[in-house]
Amino acid sequence: MSEQTDFAGILEKNEGSILAAWVEGQLSGSTRQGAISDGELKESSRAFLSSFTKAVKSDYNEQLSGEAWQPIRAHLTALSRERVIQGFSPAETATFIFSLKKPLFDLLRKEFGKDSGRLVDEYWKLTQTLDQLGLMTVEAYQNTRQEIIERQQQELLDLTTPVVRLWDSIVALPLIGTLDSERTQVVMESLLDSIVENEAAIAIIDITGVPTVDTLVAQHLLKTVAAARLMGAECIISGIRPQIAQTIVHLGVDLGDVVTKATLAEALKIALRRVGLAVGKIAPAKQDN
Structure with missing residues (x-):
């Protein structure tokens, strides 16, 4: 054995x-x-x-x-x-x-x-x-x-890159955290899919939640803008705080003809005008004596 x-x-x-x-x-x-x-x-x-x-x-x-x-x-x-x-x-x-x-x-x-x-x-x-x-x-x-x-x-990544439909033909992408190469790819895919799904003409990229913007982050943003334009949508970047504006100027980053705004609200006003809409106050209803 x-x-x-x-x-x-x-x-x-x-x-x-x-x-x-x-x-x-x-x-x-x-x-x-x-x-x-x-x-x-x-x-x-x-x-x-x-x-x-x-x-x-x-x-x-x-x-x-x-x-x-x-x-x-x-x-x-x-x-x-x-x-x-x-x-x-x-x-x-x-x-x-x-x-x-x-x-x-x-x-x-x-x-x-x-x-x-x-x-x-x-x-x-x-x-x-x-x-x-x-x-x-x-x-x-x-x-x-x-x-x-x-x-x-x-x-x-999917949860932190939600694309929101703000109005007919207007979508917004609020970014939170660091924007690296891998996340940029996810951002692009999410934004482009939303542009097609909503037939969007305007895409607002809000970077209020992005802690810092360096040359690499700016390049990622420009790539996203370029991809959206190829799909027929114009991009507006909001959330440009004073510190970020100074950093972009100091780095010599050229955002080209991309429209930038300090707040999402301001970006939305421009987006509405671009599609022929406007937001106004409603006159208070008259009260009967």
């Missing part, structure tokens, strides 16, 4: 006791017992242990390179994704694998305790295997968390 088949047979014979000891170890060492039920933890552990036993029986190698380990990889990827959502840390997630060491080491000691050479070999091979699985778990956790962060960043 080969070592590979021998160890797999030991796992199959003792799967119940291994599972019980493993689950108990996870529950006793967990700081987030409320995030996952005991039943869910036991079922996930049982499914993993079953797949682990099959993989060991088929291809017990420390590199985990064979197809027999694919179900293990899939299980750990799914588990890591769930743990990220549940708020587990990378260390807490990796404990799922590392907590399996003790019950398996105890079993090896029981089976090969009288053969020190064999015991050391089995210890070393199992340690390498579980360490690889632990690293795989942490990597899957990090990849999942990065995906979530990137998706949240994109959602935040």
Whole structure:
């Protein structure tokens, strides 16, 4: 009998006791017992242990390179994704694998305790295997968390670049925060889509919420203006505070023939005139004596 088949047979014979000891170890060492039920933890552990036993029986190698380990990889990827959502840390997630060491080491000691050479070999091979699985778990956790962060960043960009329809054929884009290259692309796409959707002739870009305007920010604004003009819409930039005006002059930035205004209200007045509209006060209604 080969070592590979021998160890797999030991796992199959003792799967119940291994599972019980493993689950108990996870529950006793967990700081987030409320995030996952005991039943869910036991079922996930049982499914993993079953797949682990099959993989060991088929291809017990420390590199985990064979197809027999694919179900293990899939299980750990799914588990890591769930743990990220549940708020587990990378260390807490990796404990799922590392907590399996003790019950398996105890079993090896029981089976090969009288053969020190064999015991050391089995210890070393199992340690390498579980360490690889632990690293795989942490990597899957990090990849999942990065995906979530990137998706949240994109959602935040979308939320911070809303295009508002102010009037027929007039839209406004209030900008808040720093305007970098990535965000400029989102701004352009949002503005151009809104111009098409609303058949807008005037687009007001309000930079009241932009903390500073340097050469790079000014270039991004001009690119956005140029893109809007290609779609047939004229742009007005509002929110030009005294500090920003001084900075633009100091940097020698040429905004060309772009109309600029200090406030959104002033920009809206010009936009209304450009489309043949005006805002005026309503005369107070006469009261009967």
